[in-house]
C-alpha cells in the first residue's frame with residue numbers, strides 16, 4: 001500500500017542543465033518485446049554540475065565513453081536516473097538498451113497499437129526509450145535509423161526528412177531520418193507498420209515544396225481527406241495571419257487508435273488519436289469534422305509556438321499550449337463563424353476551467369509546483385492560458401499584439417523560453433509595463449467583477465463603479481487585483497450605440513486594474529438612459545455580477561448588438577429561472593421568459609448555428625458552480641422542466657424545421673453544419689417533450705437520418721425515453737456500426753452520458769469495452785462522470801462507485817488516463833451532504849488502494 005503524497009517539483013528550483021548535447025544518433029532495431037536502442041550523443045560541458053540522465057524501465061546492455069566501456073562502478077542507476085561521476089568536458093557517450101514496447105500499456109514512450117509501433121514522449125516518455133536528459137531545455141539535432149521486419153513494418157517514420165533506406169538480410173529493412181532543427185526529446189517520434197496513406201503537397205510562401213502524408217489503417221485512406229484539407233488550410237492560415245511558413249520538406253500525420261491525448265505535435269511527424277483524423281460523411285458528425293480541423297490546426301501551429309520556440313521547463317507549459325489554443329481558436333473563427341466559435345469556446349471554458357478554478361484542484365496558469373507533470377495538462381493551462389492571450393490582445397490592441405508576436409518569433413526562435421521572455425516582447429511592442437498583467441499567470445481562481453450603475457438624469461451622466469475580487473484557492477488565500485480588460489458599449493435600445501466622449505464607434509475598453517474603479521460617462525444633454533453592454537465578446541475570463549432583474553436582462557438582451565452577450569443574457573435568465581424552479585418545485589416555468597427565449601431562437605433562424613446555441617440551457621456542471629451545497633439531481637430535474645416548456649413553446653417550429661430536408665449531398669462546410677446544428681437542436685427539444693409521440697417521431701427520424709450528426713442526435717434524445725423505440729434504436733445503431741470503433745465509442749458515450757449508474761456499469765462490462773483503449777474507457781467513464789452529473793453524483797453513491805472501480809482498473813494499465821478520470825471528483829466538496837459523504841468515502845478508499853503516482857497526486861489534492 002502506498003499512501004504518500006508525491007514529492008513536488010518547484011519552479012524556484014530550476015537550474016540549467018550543465019551540458020549541451022549538440023547532436024544525437026538513435027539506432028532502433030524494432031522487435032515487439034525486445035527493441036534495441038543504441039544511442040550516441042556528443043556531449044559538451046557548459047557549466048559545473050553532475051552528468052545525470054533520465055531512464056525508466058530500460059535494460060542497459062552496454063555503456064561507453066569515447067569508445068571505452070564503463071565498469072559498473074563508474075556509474076550509478078537509482079530512482080530512474082543514471083549518474084556518471086567523472087566525465088570529461090567534451091565526450092561521446094554511447095548506450096545500448098533493450099525495451100519492451102508490447103508491455104507498455106501506459107502509452108508513454110514507445111508502444112504498440114494495433115500491431116504497429118508508435119511513440120508518445122511528451123512530457124516524459126523519452127526516458128522510457130533511452131537514457132537522456134529528458135527535459136525540454138536540452139535541445140539536440142536528432143539522426144534516427146530504424147530497422148525492422150519488412151513485411152510486417154513496410155513503413156518506417158521519424159522526425160525530419162528521409163535519408164538512406166534499403167533492404168537488410170533476414171527479411172529486414174532500414175530507413176534513416178534527419179531532423180536539422182534542434183529539438184527537445186519530448187518532440188521525438190517514431191512510427192512503424194503497414195498503413196494506407198493519403199498524400200498531397202503544399203508550396204509555402206517561400207516557394208518551398210512540402211510533401212504531405214496522412215497515414216491511417218489499411219483501407220481507410222479516403223477517410224483522411226478532411227484531415228489533409230485541414231492541414232493545408234492550417235499551413236496557409238499561419239502564413240497569412242502570422243507570417244510563419246513550414247520549414248521541412250516533409251510533414252506527416254499518423255493516426256493511432258490507442259492514444260492518451262488528442263494529438264501530438266512531434267516535429268514533422270504529428271501523431272494523432274484516430275478520432276481526430278478519420279472522418280467520412282456517413283460516420284462522422286459535424287462536431288467531428290470541426291474538431292479535426294481545429295486539432296490538425298493546433299498541432300500544426302505548434303511547429304512555431306512549441307517546436308521552434310519551446311518551453312524552458314514544464315512550468316511554462318502554457319507558453320506553448322495557451323498560445324497555441326488561442327491560435328487554433330482564431331483559425332476556427334476565421335474559417336467558420338467568429339461569434340459562434342467564441343460562444344463554444346466560452347461554454348468549454350465555463351464548464352471545465354471555471355469548475356477546476358472553483359475546486360480543490362485549482363492552480364495558476366503557470367503553477368509554482370507540481371506533483372506529477374502528466375496532471376498539468378489541464379483546462380487551466382490550455383483554456384485559461386488561451387483566454388489570457390486573448391485578454392492581452394484587448395489590453396494592448398491588435399497592432400501591438402501582432403508586432404509583439406513577430407518580436408517573439410525573431411528573438412526567441414531556436415530557444416527554450418519562459419513567460420517572462422514572451423511578455424518582454426509585448427512590452428517592447430506596446431511600450432506598456434505588463435508586470436501586473438503577469439499576475440494572471442500566478443494567481444488561481446476566476447475573478448468576479450461587480451458592476452454598479454448610477455444614472456444622473458439632470459447631468460446626463462452615467463457612473464459605473466466596477467470592482468473585482470478573486471476567491472481564495474488552495475494555498476492562495478489572498479489575491480491582488482489583476483488588469484481586466486472589459487470591452488464596453490452603450491446601447492440605445494433600438495439596435496444602435498450611444499456616442500460617448502472618447503468612445504470610438506460607441507465602444508471602449510475599460511481596464512479594471514484596481515480593486516475598485518469608477519468610470520464616469522457624460523452623454524449629450526437630454527439623452528435617455530443608455531443600456532450598458534460589458535465584457536463584450538467575453539473579452540476577459542471573469543464572472544460578471546450585475547444588479548439586473550429579469551425585466552432588465554430581457555430588455556438588455558433585446559438591445560444587445562454583441563452576439564456573445566445576447567446568448568449570455570439568455571444563459572443568465574435561464575440559470576436564474578432554473579434556480580427558482582429548484583426552490584419552488586410546484587411552480588411552473590415563467591411563460592413570459594419561455595416565450596422570449598423561443599422568440600430569440602426564431603429571430604436568429606437566419607444564422608442557424610447561432611440559433612442552435614440559443615436552445616442550449618446551462619448544463620448541470622455549470623449550474624452547480626453557483627449553488628452550494630449543490631444538488632445535481634434537483635438541478636437536473638429543474639432544468640428539464642424549463643427545457644420541456646421551452647420545447648412546447650417551439651413545437652410548431654420544431655415540426656417546420658424538421659420537415660425540411662437535410663442538406664444534400666453532405667458537405668462538412670460551416671454553412672451546412674449550421675443548418676444541421678439547428679436541426680439537431682430541434683431533435684434535442686423533441687426529446688425534451690418526453691412524450692410517447694416524441695419517442696416515435698425521434699425513432700422515425702432516426703430511421704431516415706442521412707448523416708451521423710442527426711442519427712446520433714436522435715439516439716441521444718431517445719436514451720432517456722424508455723421503451724421499444726429506444727431499445728430498437730440502440731440495437732440498430734450497434735448492428736450497423738459494430739466494425740467502426742470510433743462510432744461505437746459514440747454509442748457507448750451517448751448511453752453513459754444519459755443513463756444511470758447501472759447503465760454505466762453494464763456498459764463497462766460490455767464485451768466491446770476495452771480497458772486498454774483510452775477512447776473506449778473515456779466513452780463510458782468520462783461521458784458518465786463529466787457530462788451526466790445528476791447520475792454520477794446521485795445521493796446513493798452508486799455513480800461514484802462505478803467510476804472508482806473503472807479508475808482502479810485503468811490505473812493498473814494507464815496511470816495518466818486514471819488520473820484524468822479522477823478529476824471528475826474535483827467538485828465533490830460542493831455537493832449536498834449525502835453525495836458529498838459518498839464521494840469522500842470513495843476518494844478515501846482510492847487513497848488506500850495503492851494507486852499510481854499520477855492518480856495519488858489527484859486523490860491527495862482532492863482530499864486536501
Ligand SMILES: [Zn+2]
Pocket residue numbers: 298302320321324
Ligand atoms: Zn498543444
